[in-house]
Amino acid sequence: MKLLKRSFYARDTVTVARDLLGKILVRNTAEGTVSGMITETEAYGASDDPASHAFRGMTKRNAAMFGEVGRAYVYFTYGMHHCLNAVARDDTAEAGAVLVRAIRPLRGAETMMRNRKRDRAAGLADGPAKLAQAMEISRDQYGMDLTRRADLFIADGTDEAIRVLAGPRIGIRHGTEKQWNFRLA
DNA sequence: AATCGGATCGTCT
DNA sequence: GACGATCCGATTG
Numbered sequence: 511m512k513l514l515k516r517s518f519y520a521r522d523t524v525t526v527a528r529d530l531l532g533k534i535l536v537r538n539t540a541e542g543t544v545s546g547m548i549t550e551t552e553a554y555g556a557s558d559d560p561a562s563h564a565f566r567g568m569t570k571r572n573a574a575m576f577g578e579v580g581r582a583y584v585y586f587t588y589g590m591h592h593c594l595n596a597v598a599r600d601d602t603a604e605a606g607a608v609l610v611r612a613i614r615p616l617r618g619a620e621t622m623m624r625n626r627k628r629d630r631a632a633g634l635a636d637g638p639a640k641l642a643q644a645m646e647i648s649r650d651q652y653g654m655d656l657t658r659r660a661d662l663f664i665a666d667g668t669d670e671a672i673r674v675l676a677g678p679r680i681g682i683r684h685g686t687e688k689q690w691n692f693r694l695a
Numbered sequence: 696a697a698t699c700g701g702a703t704c705g706t707c708t
Numbered sequence: 709g710a711c712g713a714t715c716c717g718a719t720t721g
Contacts, residue, residue, distance in 0.1 A: 588714050589703030639714050
């Protein structure tokens with residue numbers, strides 16, 4: 511399993527969002543290893559994207575979106591949920607990140623079920639906050655380097671051709687005309 | 696199967 | 709002081 515290189519993330523955010531489908535998200539904890547194939551992503555831009563946390567410039571919370579690509583941007587929302595992004599943008603953008611919305615569990619499904627307090631494998635990590643809870647991702651992972659084989663990283667998936675469906679992003683009020691949600695067919 | 700509302704708090708206005 | 713890049717359980721059809 512090869513790690514995705516920094517250069518993978520140094521491209522247009524929308525392109526990276528599409529290309530992350532089928533890749534493998536891996537999380538190592540004291541409990542063991544949990545992993546899954548990325549099945550849904552969303553691209554978020556900078557001052558040109560009213561749906562993005564970076565729309566109104568840099569703040570303490572969204573600073574990672576302006577920082578080094580290939581690192582994790584984790585945010586807390588609705589008073590109880592964490593969500594994971596991979597920082598990605600090309601040279602022309604001042605900020606950008608890809609929200610990882612869903613995975614298909616590969617390793618550690620038992621651990622994920624325990625983390626989610628569910629007794630069935632279905633619906634374990636098919637939503638951004640579910641994913642974070644299943645994989646024990648919180649602000650402790652803010653800024654982590656996803657290109658190193660450590661606590662949290664992303665590796666290459668299959669070389670098989672992948673069918674991608676594009677649509678509007680979920681749960682936003684502005685920028686709904688952009689088709690920046692991507693999922694595996 | 697689809698819809699509705701409550702939970703809950705950090706962040707920005 | 710308002711409001712989320714959400715989830716879940718309850719209710720209704």
